[in-house]
Amino acid sequence: MIDIYQQIDAIEPVSKQKGIEALAYIHSLTKPMNSLGEIEKIAVQLSEITTDVKPEVFPPGVIVFAADHGVAEEGVSAYPQEVTAQMVNNFLSGGAAINVFTKRINGLLEIVDAGVKTDIPGVRSEKIGYGTKNFAVEPAMTRKEAIRSLELGMERAEAMIKNGARLLILGEMGIGNTTSSSAIAAALSVLKPEDITGRGTGIESKQVAYKAEVIKKALNKLKPDANDPIDVLSKVGGFEIGAMTGAMLYAASKKIPVILDGFICTTAALVASKLNRHVRNYMIAGHLSVEPGHLHVLNLLGKKPLVSLGMRLGEGTGAVLVYPLIEAAAEMVKGMATFDTAGVSKERTIK
Numbered sequence: 328m329i330d331i332y333q334q335i336d337a338i339e340p341v342s343k344q345k346g347i348e349a350l351a352y353i354h355s356l357t358k359p360m361n362s363l364g365e366i367e368k369i370a371v372q373l374s375e376i377t378t379d380v381k382p383e384v385f386p387p388g389v390i391v392f393a394a395d396h397g398v399a400e401e402g403v404s405a406y407p408q409e410v411t412a413q414m415v416n417n418f419l420s421g422g423a424a425i426n427v428f429t430k431r432i433n434g435l436l437e438i439v440d441a442g443v444k445t446d447i448p449g450v451r452s453e454k455i456g457y458g459t460k461n462f463a464v465e466p467a468m469t470r471k472e473a474i475r476s477l478e479l480g481m482e483r484a485e486a487m488i489k490n491g492a493r494l495l496i497l498g499e500m501g502i503g504n505t506t507s508s509s510a511i512a513a514a515l516s517v518l519k520p521e522d523i524t525g526r527g528t529g530i531e532s533k534q535v536a537y538k539a540e541v542i543k544k545a546l547n548k549l550k551p552d553a554n555d556p557i558d559v560l561s562k563v564g565g566f567e568i569g570a571m572t573g574a575m576l577y578a579a580s581k582k583i584p585v586i587l588d589g590f591i592c593t594t595a596a597l598v599a600s601k602l603n604r605h606v607r608n609y610m611i612a613g614h615l616s617v618e619p620g621h622l623h624v625l626n627l628l629g630k631k632p633l634v635s636l637g638m639r640l641g642e643g644t645g646a647v648l649v650y651p652l653i654e655a656a657a658e659m660v661k662g663m664a665t666f667d668t669a670g671v672s673k674e675r676t677i678k
């Protein structure tokens with residue numbers, strides 16, 4: 328049994344000392360100083376996280392948590408709620424984008440039912456409930472369920488790491504979960520619902536305004552406590568969001584890097600950052616989603632995304648697509664020759 332509070336307390340600050348050592352070594356590699364730009368910064372961060380100047384990030388482990396959202400009843404998504412279960416079946420048969428992209432990076436992949444509305448044969452079933460309650464009417468879940476969602480994420484991260492994963496990517500599937508994410512982000516910051524609510528799967532502008540209104544009213548009614556991330560999660564969160572938060576916290580406690588995906592994943596990271604101040608240093612922002620709240624939440628975390636591809640799919644896809652850049656950063660340190668070993672002349676020093 329994992330004690331979530333013990334696990335959260337076990338997260339150490341990343342090693343700035345290893346980062347300094349890594350940077351000195353990177354400067355000895357055969358390239359003009361800083362010429363690999365962001366790749367060098369990633370390599371330094373990987374060393375800070377893993378406490379290894381020559382970090383290993385292969386194989387990557389991808390965990391996709393799926394769950395339903397009661398707030399979907401409010402008509403806040405472009406797709407019907409059944410799509411959550413239908414997409415889980417698609418994940419299981421290998422036909423979704425996350426299957427295709429994970430295969431090309433030779434990643435490990437697990438699909439977890441954290442609370443889909445219907446039973447799905449063949450999936451790893453860890454249901455916390457059959458969907459959350461509609462938070463426009465009542466709290467999405469109990470505090471106990473929110474804590475269980477964190478614990479579930481920790482359990483699956485533990486299993487994935489025991490299976491050999493050296494880096495984690497957390498993905499999600501849940502119709503209605505952009506509404507939940509915008510509500511969480513607004514509850515945990517000074518951001519206004521109307522500034523961080525978007526089209527999600529593709530609703531029209533008029534519906535976006537209504538979606539922001541649903542969030543605003545729910546926050547006024549339920550009054551989630553900004554200083555208590557578990558209260559926020561229980562009142563307006565989702566089972567898959569809590570599970571992603573838990574998995575991120577667990578990864579950090581084991582010095583395993585995490586690549587962030589889109590808006591929902593980054594909101595789960597924001598919740599994690601409110602539970603432990605060091606955890607954000609274990610995260611690398613992958614891509615910038617089209618969902619307008621994403622940039623705001625990345626800014627709250629102090630993160631700059633590596634690429635912007637006009638994506639808004641979720642599932643962990645954006646993070647998996649940038650994984651090769653992170654792998655390349657680690658390979659650079661391990662594979663490149665130094666000026667000394669290759670007999671290449673160093674930068675001239677002007678006297």
Ligand SMILES: O=C(O)c1ccc[n+]([C@@H]2O[C@H](COP(=O)([O-])O)[C@@H](O)[C@H]2O)c1
Binds near residue numbers: 403504527529592
């Ligand atoms: O990752 C993102 O930034 C992202 C942005 C918009 C939508 N999604 C995906 O779309 C679903 C949520 O959209 P919605 O409109 O039902 O709230 C959910 O399954 C997410 O994986 C994901």
Ligand SMILES: Cc1cc2nc[nH]c2cc1C
Binds near residue numbers: 406414500501640641
């Ligand atoms: C088809 C579909 C696939 C998805 N994958 C993640 N969110 C999704 C939402 C929809 C609608």
